[in-house]
Amino acid sequence: MKRVQVAVVGAGPAGRAAATAAATFGAETITLDEREGCLVWGLFDSTVLGVVEESTSYQLLAGQVILATGSTDLPYPFPGGSLPGVITSRATRIMLREWRVMPGKRFVVIGDGVDADEITEDIESVKGRVVARLMTNEALNLTAIGDRGIEAVEIHGARYEAEVVVVAVGRQPDTELALMAECAMGYSESLGGFVPTRDENLRTSQPSILIAGDVAGLCDSSIAVAEGRFAGISAAHTLGLVDGSVLDEERARYWEATGDRAMLVQQLSPSHVQV
Secondary structure (H helix, E strand, O other): OEEEEEEEEOOOHHHHHHHHHHHHOOOOEEEEOHHHOEEEEEEEOOOEEEEEEOOEEEEEEEEEEEEOOOEEEOOOOOOOOOOOOEEEHHHHHHHHHHHOOOOOOEEEEEOOOHHHHHHHHHHHHOOOEEEEEEOOOHHHHOEEEOOOOOOEEEEOOEEEEOOEEEEOOOEEEOOHHHHHOOOOEEEEHHHOEEEEOOOOOOEOOOOOEEEOHHHHOOOOHHHHHHHHHHHHHHHHHHOOOOOHHHHHHHHHHHHHHHOHHHHHHHHOOOOOEEO
C-alpha cells in the first residue's frame, strides 16, 4: 500500500488550489484526477483510496483526504433516452473541444440555462446544426426515435431529424466518494442538492476528509479556489504543519471571500432542509 500525507481528489480549480496550499506548507501531497489518466474508484475507512493508474491498480493510504470532485450533469429521462446518441452537455463539450470529434451533424439541445447556451454555441462553432432547442419544461413530452441510435425526436406533433440529443439541464454536486465514505449529508436547494455537511474548517463528519468546490455545493471558480486553498491549509494544520493562528487568519480570509456560502454550508445538517 502506498502512503501520502495529503491526497487531493480532483484537479479542477478547488483541487489545484488545495494541493498547492497543502504542498506550500510542507505536506507531501498528491493530486488524483480521472482526466489525467488516474481514476479514484473507491474511498474506504475514510483515508484509503482505490486508484487505477494506466494498467496498475493500487491502494493509497492518506493522512488527510480532500475531495474536490466537482459536479456532474443532471439527468433528464424521456422515452428513448437510453438510445445511443443521447449525450450530456459535458460529454459533448469534451468530444468537440478536446477530442475534435463530431458525434453527429444534427443536434437537439434540451435546457434553458447557461450550460445549454454554451453547448449550443460550441456545436454551431464547429458547423453542427441545432435543429431544435427545447426548454426544460417544453421537453416533457419528448420522445426519441431510432433503432440502433437516435434518428429523430418527436414533440407536440413535430418531428426533428437528428443524430444527437444533448441534455443540458444543469449540474449537481458529485458526492459519490463522500457517500462511499459515509460522510453525513444534508440537502440544500441553493447548493444544488445533497452535499456533505462540514465544520468551520471544511471537515466532514469523517474528520480526515475535507471537501471543497462544487462537491460542497455548486459555486463559481473564485469560490472554489478560496475553498480549495483553505481546505489545503486546514489539512496541513491537522498534520502539525500550520500554526493555529495562521489557520484562524486563513479561515477569516476564506469567509470574507465566500460570504454567505460559508455560513450556509457550515450550518447545514443532515436533518435540515434549506430552500
